[in-house]
Amino acid sequence: MSITPFMNEPALELRRAEVRARATAALEALDARLPLDVPVLIGADERAGEAFDSVDPAQPSRVVARVQGASAAQADEAVRVATAAQPAWAERTHHERAEIVRRAAALLRSRRLEAAALALRECGKPWAEADADVGEAIDFLEYYALSAAALDDGRPLLQMPGERNALRYVGRGVAAVIAPWNFPLAIPTGMVSAALVTGNAVVLKPAEQSPACGDLIVRTLHDAGVPRDVLHLLPGGDEPGRALVAHPLVHTIAFTGSCAAGLSILSEAAKVGPEQGHLKKVVAEMGGKNCIIVDADADLDDAVPGILKSAFAFAGQKCSAASRVLVHEAIADELVARLKGAVDTLVVGPPEAFGTDVPPVIDPEAQERIARYTQLGGTPAATVDVPEEGFYAAPALFVDLPKDSPVVTDEIFGPVLSVERVRDVDHGLQEMERSRFALTGGLYSRSPATIAAVERRAPVGNLYVNQPCTGAMVGRQPFGGGRLSGTGPKAGGPDYLLQFVEARSVSEDTVRHGVLG
Amino acid sequence: MATTLEPAPDLAPAIDRVGRRLAAALPSGRTPKALAERALMGRLMDDPALRAAIFRFVDVRPACRDERDVARHLGELLAQAEGSALGQRGARMATRRTTRAATAGVAALGVRGMAHRFIVGEDAASSVPGVEKLWRSGAAATVDLLGETTVTEAEADSYAARCAETLRTLQAAAARWPSQPLLERDAAGPIPRVNLSVKVSALTPHLHPNDPERGIAGAADRLRGLLRVARDTGAHLHVDMESFDTREAITELTLRLLSEPEFRAGPSAGIVLQGYLVESPDHLERLLDWAQARDAEQPFTIRLVKGAYWDHEMIEAARHGWSSPVIDGRRACDRNYEALSRRLIDATATGKVRAAIASHNLRSIAHAAAYADARGADIEFQVLRGLGDDTLKALVADGRRVRCYCPLGDIVAGMSYLVRRLLENTSNDSFLSAQASGADIDTLLEAP
Ligand SMILES: Cc1cc2nc3c(=O)[nH]c(=O)nc-3n(C[C@H](O)[C@H](O)[C@H](O)COP(=O)(O)OP(=O)(O)OC[C@H]3O[C@@H](n4cnc5c(N)ncnc54)[C@H](O)[C@@H]3O)c2cc1C
Numbered sequence: 001m002s003i004t005p006f007m008n009e010p011a012l013e014l015r016r017a018e019v020r021a022r023a024t025a026a027l028e029a030l031d032a033r034l035p036l037d038v039p040v041l042i043g044a045d046e047r048a049g050e051a052f053d054s055v056d057p058a059q060p061s062r063v064v065a066r067v068q069g070a071s072a073a074q075a076d077e078a079v080r081v082a083t084a085a086q087p088a089w090a091e092r093t094h095h096e097r098a099e100i101v102r103r104a105a106a107l108l109r110s111r112r113l114e115a116a117a118l119a120l121r122e123c124g125k126p127w128a129e130a131d132a133d134v135g136e137a138i139d140f141l142e143y144y145a146l147s148a149a150a151l152d153d154g155r156p157l158l159q160m161p162g163e164r165n166a167l168r169y170v171g172r173g174v175a176a177v178i179a180p181w182n183f184p185l186a187i188p189t190g191m192v193s194a195a196l197v198t199g200n201a202v203v204l205k206p207a208e209q210s211p212a213c214g215d216l217i218v219r220t221l222h223d224a225g226v227p228r229d230v231l232h233l234l235p236g237g238d239e240p241g242r243a244l245v246a247h248p249l250v251h252t253i254a255f256t257g258s259c260a261a262g263l264s265i266l267s268e269a270a271k272v273g274p275e276q277g278h279l280k281k282v283v284a285e286m287g288g289k290n291c292i293i294v295d296a297d298a299d300l301d302d303a304v305p306g307i308l309k310s311a312f313a314f315a316g317q318k319c320s321a322a323s324r325v326l327v328h329e330a331i332a333d334e335l336v337a338r339l340k341g342a343v344d345t346l347v348v349g350p351p352e353a354f355g356t357d358v359p360p361v362i363d364p365e366a367q368e369r370i371a372r373y374t375q376l377g378g379t380p381a382a383t384v385d386v387p388e389e390g391f392y393a394a395p396a397l398f399v400d401l402p403k404d405s406p407v408v409t410d411e412i413f414g415p416v417l418s419v420e421r422v423r424d425v426d427h428g429l430q431e432m433e434r435s436r437f438a439l440t441g442g443l444y445s446r447s448p449a450t451i452a453a454v455e456r457r458a459p460v461g462n463l464y465v466n467q468p469c470t471g472a473m474v475g476r477q478p479f480g481g482g483r484l485s486g487t488g489p490k491a492g493g494p495d496y497l498l499q500f501v502e503a504r505s506v507s508e509d510t511v512r513h514g515v516l517g
Numbered sequence: 518m519a520t521t522l523e524p525a526p527d528l529a530p531a532i533d534r535v536g537r538r539l540a541a542a543l544p545s546g547r548t549p550k551a552l553a554e555r556a557l558m559g560r561l562m563d564d565p566a567l568r569a570a571i572f573r574f575v576d577v578r579p580a581c582r583d584e585r586d587v588a589r590h591l592g593e594l595l596a597q598a599e600g601s602a603l604g605q606r607g608a609r610m611a612t613r614r615t616t617r618a619a620t621a622g623v624a625a626l627g628v629r630g631m632a633h634r635f636i637v638g639e640d641a642a643s644s645v646p647g648v649e650k651l652w653r654s655g656a657a658a659t660v661d662l663l664g665e666t667t668v669t670e671a672e673a674d675s676y677a678a679r680c681a682e683t684l685r686t687l688q689a690a691a692a693r694w695p696s697q698p699l700l701e702r703d704a705a706g707p708i709p710r711v712n713l714s715v716k717v718s719a720l721t722p723h724l725h726p727n728d729p730e731r732g733i734a735g736a737a738d739r740l741r742g743l744l745r746v747a748r749d750t751g752a753h754l755h756v757d758m759e760s761f762d763t764r765e766a767i768t769e770l771t772l773r774l775l776s777e778p779e780f781r782a783g784p785s786a787g788i789v790l791q792g793y794l795v796e797s798p799d800h801l802e803r804l805l806d807w808a809q810a811r812d813a814e815q816p817f818t819i820r821l822v823k824g825a826y827w828d829h830e831m832i833e834a835a836r837h838g839w840s841s842p843v844i845d846g847r848r849a850c851d852r853n854y855e856a857l858s859r860r861l862i863d864a865t866a867t868g869k870v871r872a873a874i875a876s877h878n879l880r881s882i883a884h885a886a887a888y889a890d891a892r893g894a895d896i897e898f899q900v901l902r903g904l905g906d907d908t909l910k911a912l913v914a915d916g917r918r919v920r921c922y923c924p925l926g927d928i929v930a931g932m933s934y935l936v937r938r939l940l941e942n943t944s945n946d947s948f949l950s951a952q953a954s955g956a957d958i959d960t961l962l963e964a965p
Contacts, residue, residue: 010838015726015762128727297580297590301666301933308668330582341669345722347731355728446577448593 006143006475009109009135012116014128020354023127026113027352030121035063038215040070041233042078049074049236054211057124057360058350058390064122065212069236075203075243078232082174082201083249085229090171090199094152098145101197104224105141108134108189115185115216122212123184124359124391126351129314132471136186137217139474140492141193147497148197162511169501171199172281173251176244178265180257181362182317184210189217190474190491191254191283196226198500200252203232205244207257209362211235245269248276252500254283256319259411259437259484262286266487283499285486287411288319288439290469293428293454294335296328298444302466304338308357310442310468311417312346312395315361320440320462320470320479323412325419326428332421336381336399339419343382343397350390358384358415360391367391370414377407377418411437425450429457439481442469461485528887529964535890535915536883536962542911561943562950566598568943572936578628579928588612588621629928635903635938636663636931637923641679641686644925648687649694652710655913656921657700659712659755659899660687663926663934667719676719677739681746683925687711688750699918704895705816705868709785711752714922715743717767718759726762733770741774747784755818758789760826761833761842768800772807775817787818787871790861792854793827793843801857808869818871820899821861823854823881825937847946851881851965858885862894873920875899877908878948880962886917904938904949 013019035053039046049068056062070078089097108115112134119130157165175195179188188206195202206214218233234240245253245268255265262284269280292310294303310322327335351359361367370393374380377398386392395415401408407418422428425445432441441460445451451465461481462472472479478493480486489499510516561568574594581587592611598604610616611624637660638644648658662680667673691710701708718724720743723735740756747754756771758764771788774780790801801819808817824830827843834841844850854876861872862885874885877900889896897918900909905921912919924934942949952961 008838013837013839015765017729017765020727296582297577297586299576299580301668304668305666338668338672341671342722345668345670347723353728355723355725355731446573446580447590448597449589 006146008473008475009138009142011128011135012113012131014131014354020127023113023116023131024352027117027120030114030117034065034121036065036212036215038065038067038211038235040068040074040235041215041218042074043081043232044228047074052208054122054209056121057362058352060390062121064118065215067211067235070205070234070240072239072243075205075234075240076247078203078234079174079176079244079247079249081229082203082232085227086171086173086199086201089201089227089230092199094148094169094197094199097197097199098148100225101141101145101148101193101221104193104221104226105138105145107220107224108138108141111220112138115213118216119184119210119213120351122210123181123362124351125184125314126356126359127354130351133183133185136183136474136492137189140186140190143474143492144190144193144197144497147494151198151497151501157505162509162516164506164508164510166506168504168506169198169498170504171195172500172502173200173278174249175200175202175252175254175500176247176250177202177204178241178244178253178255178257179204179206179210179214181207181209182314182319184213185217187256187491188214191256192217192221192231194497195252195254195500196221196231198497200500201230203234203244203250205234205236205241208235208237242268246271246273248273250280251278252281252283254499256285259287262486263484281499283487283489285319285480285489285491286484287413287437288321288481288485289324289409289411289435289437290320290322290440290442290460291324291326291428291432291435292322292442292444292469293422293425293432294325294327294331295425295443295445295447295450296330297446297450298328298331299446299466300331300335300338303335303444304342306442306444306466306468307339307417308342308346310470312343312358312415313470315358315393315395316415316417317361317366317413318470319485320472321413322440322442322469323417324408324431325417326422326431327419328424328428329421332419336419339397340382343384343395346384346395348384348386348392348395350387358395361393361414363391366414367393370412370416373407373410373412373414373416377401377405377416425454429454432458432460436484437481438483439485440464440469442467459483461488461490528884528891531887531891532880532883532964533962535886536879537958539879539883539908539911539915540958540961542914543907544910558943558950558953560603562945562954564598564601564603567595567601567604570594570598570601570604572939574624575628575631575939576932576936578625579932584618584621584625587625588617591621591624631939632928632931632935635901635935636925636928637902638925639927640925641683644683644923645686645690648923649690651921651923652691652694652697652700655697655699656909656919657697657708657710657712658921658923659714659753661714661716661757661922661924662719663924663931664719668722670722673719673721673736673739677742680713680715680743684711684713684743684746684750684752687713688752699916703871703897703918705865705871709751709753711750712755712920713743713747713752714755714757715740716757716759717770718763724763724766729766729769732763732766733773736766736770737774740770741777744774744780744784744786747786748780748782751784753785753787753818755787755820756789758791758822758824761794761830764791764794768804772804775813776811781812782814785815785818787820787873789820789822790857791822791824792857793824793830793850795842795844797853797857798860801860805860805864805870808864809867811869816869816871818873819861820873820875821854821857822875823850825941828940848965851878854881855884855965859888862889862892862896865894865896866892872896873899875922877901877905879908879952880948880965882908882912883962886915901938904942
């Protein structure tokens with residue numbers, strides 16, 4: 001599969017005043033339309049459900065969407081409609097489906113600021129991050145459209161005289177997509193479009209915290225030409241999610257979220273019910289406890305801002321975010337002093353302020369969890385005051401905590417960073433090796449031999465050298481980890497679509513009465 | 518003024534005359550050291566892999582703990598210069614036990630030597646002799662403090678304190694220098710002897726590309742403090758321009774502070790305009806409008822440069838999918854520089870603006886000099902220490918006002934500056950490397 005003409009969607013050039021003015025205007029336009037209505041969408045029908053609100057984490061009194069939460073019965077109905085519709089969808093060529101997905105990219109591009117504004121309001125994503133979220137969603141659509149078109153050709157096989165051999169890829173059936181809120185547009189778009197473009201029907205269950213973003217994605221794909229009965233939306237919490245995972249007609253479960261939820265999905269999906277004639281496949285992207293190793297020869301002028309961004313951008317709510325720094329003891333004091341001072345400069349505030357470094361976290365549960373961990377760490381070496389209103393969590397830096405401190409071992413998913421001294425890079429690698437997670441990792445070093453050694457030995461799915469360990473780009477840094485970080489698909493990479501297809505091999509004997517056909 | 522954007526054909530003979538005169542006044546550069554250096558620079562230009570390896574080594578050298586560490590890094594980096602015979606030979610020397618220590622020693626000395634060529638001293642006191650020597654030879658200086666990237670408030674405080682101390686140290690020393698009428702007065706009035714260039718990015722950790730106001734708020738008090746020290750010591754304070762990400766904050770901050778009533782009487786101050794920016798013509802108009810409307814006793818100096826972050830801006834824009842903020846094409850960039858020079862020189866007629874032409878490009882310099890001569894304008898030329906030393910001598914010999922930009926700081930802090938200058942000096946697109954590789958004078962003075 002060669003994917004040549006792909007280019008990433010350009011980011012908004014927010015360093016220009018006129019671009020910022022347009023962004024702010026788009027947010028004002030969105031605010032005037034709030035709250036949005038998000039129904040359960042089954043086929044062409046908008047259904048009511050158990051109503052709940054999706055609120056702005058920076059100002060919880062602002063309701064972003066009035067949402068209809070789907071029931072288990074509605075999940076069942078959606079899967080059945082999808083099951084009926086899937087064969088016709090799978091009959092189309094990859095090319096035809098790719099055209100539709102590419103149209104969705106164009107539509108999303110035309111609503112770019114509006115979509116970013118929605119991610120900003122619903123999930124508290126600062127402008128640059130919200131914009132990157134839309135850009136990545138567009139990238140997924142374009143990239144998977146290109147990848148799918150290439151799937152039509154199958155793979156070359158050995159051909160013997162009198163034999164025609166072919167390998168084709170076909171959709172698996174109905175895919176349930178269970179998506180997180182931290183990339184409320186990009187991640188669901190990626191999983192949904194990968195499943196759709198390969199010939200699967202899809203039921204999307206967006207995160208409880210980002211239903212309006214899920215609704216925007218589904219409508220964009222419908223508007224682009226995905227048949228209504230091929231793509232369904234089930235807003236809500238656990239109930240529709242559980243129902244989907246357990247459903248006997250679901251073939252593929254694409255999940256991105258916490259490790260605990262991922263493990264429970266994996267075990268639930270392994271059960272084969274009476275109505276079920278197939279094995280379910282789970283594509284899971286789970287957590288991380290990501291380390292950045294800083295060698296003695298690192299350029300701290302790069303390392304300090306890089307670490308700061310990796311750990312505290314979007315309040316650390318990325319599975320790729322750095323939460324541990326393993327620094328060579330020879331420069332540890334200097335790094336710690338500079339990091340402390342740098343943490344003090346962090347600006348915590350609302351996502352619409354262009355200078356915000358650390359926005360609120362997603363909800364009160366996250367706030368409490370982070371506060372609990374921060375308490376377990378004792379007195380932080382550096383922390384920052386946060387606004388009263390809104391779900392803010394204070395950024396915290398810990399230094400030299402014991403190895404078994406929960407701050408060092410658990411995924412906190414918040415703006416908390418711990419710095420540990422190591423004897424050398426080798427020692428740092430051993431620490432990385434001990435972790436149950438293996439998602440991203442970072443290295444700051446100016447020695448080619450050290451870089452090569454870490455590249456060889458670091459167990460992580462994504463290693464970043466002399467740069468922040470977040471912000472993977474589609475087609476450039478295929479994303480996903482091993483161990484308890486996931487089942488190992490690489491989103492935005494050349495192999496991702498293979499997760500959503502079955503390969504069928506056909507061999508025909510073309511010899512008739514001794515004549516080669 | 519639309520006319521300044523037109524090429525000036527009648528200027529051609531004068532440009533040629535001034536250019537040839539300056540070229541003739543350039544020191545011959547035949548000292549053994551100069552020849553060796555030229556040979557090295559030539560070699561680096563022809564061997565991009567080696568060039569990259571050497572620059573990486575220069576960059577990491579101050580972070581190496583001991584000789585062994587120096588040798589290890591040198592060996593690894595040179596070994597990466599695949600296809601460079603010289604690089605491979607060096608790599609072997611740096612890794613073999615018998616030659617390791619010597620190679621590391623020479624390399625470390627080499628970096629130190631190069632650094633000293635560009636850096637006037639480690640601190641304010643040790644820079645005084647170099648600056649005084651320049652003054653006695655007929656050239657003024659502007660001193661720039663090198664430092665690490667500012668990521669904390671403490672670092673910003675310490676940079677500001679070093680700047681203030683430098684102003685005072687130089688002021689005390691300058692009082693004893695002999696008079697140099699050309700350097701101390703121009704058509705617009707007296708010119709301070711002491712001149713300091715400051716970087717706003719070093720004055721705050723809050724410069725943020727998407728929020729200029731945050732950087733402005735972060736740096737305002739410290740820059741205001743330095744303006745006061747400059748005013749009280751009678752020095753000139755010049756605000757450098759940095760990457761495009763920070764341009765809006767730096768410009769806005771500088772103009773706002775200089776508009777404050779307390780700075781009406783002084784100090785003498787200025788800013789930089791980067792001619793490689795696509796929008797530099799509009800930007801110049803904005804600066805000129807502001808200077809024209811400003812109620813101040815001292816003129817506002819605009820240092821016109823091409824811009825030191827060309828590669829960075831191109832890469833950054835390409836990575837994000839943005840159209841480049843810098844002009845792509847040497848000739849177009851040089852043409853724009855000439856148009857800006859004319860506009861700026863014209864503007865000096867009001868007495869509210871001073872023009873400083875900062876370039877090592879003989880053609881750019883000759884063009885500005887010829888145009889200023891034709892207009893009867895009194896302008897200043899500026900060069901960088903280590904890169905423009907010969908140009909400086911030629912300009913002094915030609916009776917022109919020249920200022921040398923002199924960085925000071927320790928070798929650790931100086932590294933990124935040093936690497937940038939070396940890259941510039943060995944870039945195939947640079948005037949200096951064309952000159953060094955022996956291009957003839959007609960080519961060098963060709964209209965862009
Ligand atoms: C006293 C002094 C102060 C300075 N202060 C600053 C400052 O505050 N901020 C700052 O940014 N720079 C500053 N500079 C550096 C200056 O911007 C130039 O980098 C340097 O002087 C080289 O330009 P030149 O005219 O001497 O040489 P030339 O060889 O004529 O020009 C080289 C310059 O052309 C441009 N260029 C190179 N390749 C291309 C291309 N392919 N297309 C278009 N343009 C290209 C780049 O700007 C490059 O630096 C200063 C220089 C001096 C002498």
